[in-house]
Amino acid sequence: xxxxxxxxxxxxxxxxxxxxxxxxxxxxxxxxxxxxxxxxxxxxxxxxxxxxxxxxxxxxxxxxxxxxxxxxxxxxxxxxxxxxxxxxxxxxxxxxxxxxxxxxxxxxxxxxxxxxxxxxxxxxxxxxxxxxxxxxxxxxxxxxxxxxxxxxxxxxxxxxxxxxxxxxxxxxxxxxxxxxxxxxxxxxxxxxxxxxxxxxxxxxxxxxxxxxxxxxxxxxxxxxxxxxxxxxxxxxxxxxxxxxxxxxxxxxxxxxxxxxxxxxxxxxxxxxxxxxxxxxxxxxxxxxxxxxxxxxxxxxxxxxxxxxxxxxxxxxxxxxxxxxxxxxxxxxxxxxxxxxxxxxxxxxxxxxxxxxxxxxxxxxxxxxxxxx
Numbered sequence: 001x002x003x004x005x006x007x008x009x010x011x012x013x014x015x016x017x018x019x020x021x022x023x024x025x026x027x028x029x030x031x032x033x034x035x036x037x038x039x040x041x042x043x044x045x046x047x048x049x050x051x052x053x054x055x056x057x058x059x060x061x062x063x064x065x066x067x068x069x070x071x072x073x074x075x076x077x078x079x080x081x082x083x084x085x086x087x088x089x090x091x092x093x094x095x096x097x098x099x100x101x102x103x104x105x106x107x108x109x110x111x112x113x114x115x116x117x118x119x120x121x122x123x124x125x126x127x128x129x130x131x132x133x134x135x136x137x138x139x140x141x142x143x144x145x146x147x148x149x150x151x152x153x154x155x156x157x158x159x160x161x162x163x164x165x166x167x168x169x170x171x172x173x174x175x176x177x178x179x180x181x182x183x184x185x186x187x188x189x190x191x192x193x194x195x196x197x198x199x200x201x202x203x204x205x206x207x208x209x210x211x212x213x214x215x216x217x218x219x220x221x222x223x224x225x226x227x228x229x230x231x232x233x234x235x236x237x238x239x240x241x242x243x244x245x246x247x248x249x250x251x252x253x254x255x256x257x258x259x260x261x262x263x264x265x266x267x268x269x270x271x272x273x274x275x276x277x278x279x280x281x282x283x284x285x286x287x288x289x290x291x292x293x294x295x296x297x298x299x300x301x302x303x304x305x306x307x308x309x310x311x312x313x314x315x316x317x318x319x320x321x322x323x324x325x326x327x328x329x330x331x332x333x334x335x336x337x338x339x340x341x342x343x344x345x346x347x348x349x350x351x352x353x354x355x356x357x358x359x360x361x362x363x364x365x366x367x368x369x370x371x372x
Contacts (some may be wrong), residue, residue, distance in 0.1 A: 020352035027345030034338045036307035036331065040293035040300055043085040044157055048295050050302070050309060050327060053334065054079055056132070057326045063296055065326040074130045074137055081167075082153035082194075086160050086177060091132055092140060092153065096125030114168035120146040127179070141179025151245075152204065154195040156217075163202060163217065165192040172204065172215065174222050186223020189213065194246045201226060205244040205256070212244060212256065212275075231256045233269060233277040241267050248292040250299055251314055253278065255292050264288055268301060270316055281316045307331045 039051030046061035054076060056069040071079065077097030084092045120126035126146030130137035152165025160177035164184075171185035172192060190208035197203075202217040212231050216224040232242045241258040245266065248255045252273045259266035266289050268281040281301070283289060288305035299312040300322055309322040 016355045017352060020348045020355060023348030023351065024345050025348075027341045027343075027348060031338045031341035031345065034334050034341070035304045036334065037302040037309050037327070038290050038304055039079075039083060040291040040295075040302050040309070041083060041085065042293065042295065043089055044087050045089070048293070048300075049083075050324075051079060051083060052327070052330055055330055056083075057324065057330065058132075059324060059326075061296065063322070063324070065324045068326050068330070069132050073135045074132075075124060075128070080148065081150040082165075084153040084155040084162070085157075086129065086155055087157040089132070090129050092127060092129055092155065092162065094126065094146070094148075094150070095128045095137065096120070096122065096146075113170060114148070114166075116148060118145055118147065120144050129177075129179075139179070141175070141181075145175075145179055152193045152195045154197055154202075156197055163195050163197065165189075165195055165204065167191055167193060172202075172223060174217070174219060183219045183222035186215070188223070188225065193244070196247055196249065198249050203247060205247055207243050207245055210242045210244065212247065212254075229275045231269065231271065231275070232258060235280065236267065236269055239267065241265075246290065246292050248294060248299070250292075250294050253314075255281075255299065257289050257292055264304070266290075268292060268312075268316075279316055281312055281318070283310060283318060307335065 034053065037050050037052045041049050041051070043049065047066070048059040048063065050057040054071050056071060058066045058069060060066055071093070074093070075095040076093060080094050080098055086092065126144040127140035128137040129140050147164065147166050150164055151167045154163045155161070156163070161182065162175040162177065164173045164175065166173055166185065168191070169185070170189050170191060171187050172189065173184035174182045176182055189204065189206050193205040193207050195202060195204050197217060202215040204213045204215055206213045210232050212229040213225060214227040214229065216222065216226055231244050236242060236258050240260050243259045243261060243263065244256050245259050245263065246257040254271045254275065256269050256271065257266045258269055268283065268289055270278045270281065272278050283301070286306065287303050287310070290302045290304050293300045298319065299314060301310040301312055303310060309327065311319040311322050313319055
């Protein structure tokens with residue numbers, strides 16, 4: 001026999017179900033956004049910086065923790081893209097929050113070209129040159145420049161020339177230390193990521209072309225392709241890790257992080273000086289490597305999903321974790337925040353289950369009453 005549910009109850013149930021889904025989606029999304037260590041970089045004095053969330057953790061050349069830099073003091077709402085140091089220790093980064101709309105992110109996911117303007121949408125946002133000590137910042141370029149999604153950045157400390165991967169526009173650019181454009185945009189790339197100036201050549205992780213591009217860095221010839229290197233060996237192809245994102249020069253070798261199509265769950269592949277594949281680094285199971293950085297006679301690899309920075313020998317053998325009281329404290333804070341958001345997400349699940357149970361009880365009660 002059909003059971004009839006009061007319209008008001010039906011509306012309430014639907015509203016609660018929608019609320020439960022919203023809470024689950026929001027809580028899960030917020031928890032996922034709180035990732036582990038991401039960027040690894042050094043300054044001209046040899047100090048190491050680990051970027052995690054909106055923080056830079058500074059260590060001396062021996063790995064001793066020195067200071068935690070809260071980038072919010074520089075006007076950085078969210079770290080988006082790469083960070084680089086100038087020869088005097090100033091840092092180049094993007095100020096402001098994530099101004100990309102949902103449609104911008106959908107277009108990027110669909111591999112469409114970014115059509116937004118290069119100028120900031122809001123004052124005090126965009127690329128800035130800042131001092132970590134004084135927290136004073138000046139706009140990079142006149143007018144200021146805002147890429148919103150620059151995931152590759154290299155500063156040549158000899159001249160302080162700035163090389164930029166304008167990732168979602170699929171081009172490279174070259175600037176002077178004050179932001180004056182020297183060359184570019186240079187096209188022919190597909191989601192270019194990390195850049196490395198090595199032996200007079202500019203190497204670019206040309207992610208969606210599954211290769212490393214070798215580019216002429218000279219201003220008058222900027223963007224001319226000198227060669228193209230296949231960095232997807234057979235074992236990487238079998239594992240569907242075909243998307244190079246980060247690279248580093250380690251002694252005579254090149255180390256490349258090839259990710260999967262989700263831009264996660266990558267693996268580190270080592271090539272010799274002639275770019276012949278040598279071996280892969282055997283990281284712990286479930287590793288999600290991001291950046292690769294030579295440091296203090298070893299190699300550091302950040303692990304986004306597992307809240308770790310791996311220490312690896314130059315031969316490719318894992319030595320353990322990079323230990324730092326500053327990193328341990330920040331990871332503990334992040335884990336606590338992540339668990340709170342996950343608890344809220346499960347609260348959404350519980351609410352949804354409760355809604356279903358209430359609805360079933362109501363239907364069963366109505367059915368029983370009608371059968372009497």
